[in-house]
Amino acid sequence: MQHALIASPFMDGHLLLRPGQHNGLRLGAARFKELADAHPNTPVPQWATDAVRQTWGLDLADRRIGQSILVRKASPYGYVRASYEINLGCNYDCEFCYLGEKRFEGMSWEQQKQLLGIVADAGVVYLQITGGEALIDRRFPQVYAYAYDLGMMMQVSTNGSRLHSEMIQDLFRGRPPYRLTISVYGATEATYDAITRRRGSFKRFIRGLDAAREAGLPMRMNVVVAKENQHEVAEMEALAEKYGPHNVYGNMSPTIGGDGSVLATQSIRYEKARRVFKGCNAGHTFFHADPFGQASICKIGRDPQIDLMTEGVEGLRRLGGIADSLMLRTGGCSGCALSGTCRTCRPLAKLYQEAKAPLVSYCQHEERNNA
Ligand code: SF4
């Protein structure tokens, strides 16, 4: 039987979460302990049934803890979020993709289970599965279900083209994600199919979104703006709003392999000044795992990596130090007098510098006049 709730340590406190829902309840340490120490046959305590009914309209009266609540163990590693790039392969071929070469490569099922066990042992509560296009990976349903059953709240990033498939619909019906993050590349067939360089992709996209809406899946839309679709941003936003709240992304970055040619797709009109970089928790409370189980601080700062498959969860103890060293303004940024007001974190600046991108795309030493 699937768990209806997850009780888990989270940062300095504890949360009670409902898979498929984005909101959660804070639990005091004593209440978390009560759940963690209880025999599985113990009835769900009154305070929990009341709170759960009030928050999610779910009736747990007469239910046992063991039937309803998956209680996560405290982890000494301190991670709460992670992303797992199941595969770099994609059924689209967008020119601006930050992945560059999109190879269908990854690990065996045994290795994937090992990786997901490590992710759970690290303390991760919120796991994003991404790609490439995650939903075209033949092992996506197994991976997703396994991670869900370990007690992680699931988010999936997708282009939406497979959301109508029966297999995916069945999977999400039984084990709901708390969020689907969906990219929007155009509002018309002509623009969308031209961007993805796949005929028929717009039709599949809309079919997928309609199916997801019908199923009540929680969608968050990312409107991606490039030169080729900048003429229909208003229409893309209107389309996105039919399915869920949306953000507009207009900043292109070099590929993870250091290819800056994708920057040619940048829409100057929609390039947004980033906020001043004040630090982030990459490598400390979240990490990224690539298709081979190599962990890095995030999707951008991929070097150095830690091989989780050989080092196991203990390897993550080195990641905080790696994160701190990656944030130092070294290399092309060393000695910069403007670093205190820089809008580009050091790992991203390094990527731009390696790609020999023009300063105007990331650095205060040259800014666009119309910025
Ligand atoms: S790209 Fe920069 S800001 Fe974003 S997670 Fe990585 S280090 Fe942090």
Ligand code: SF4
């Ligand atoms: S302003 Fe430019 S040189 Fe200075 S830290 Fe930022 S990216 Fe590096």
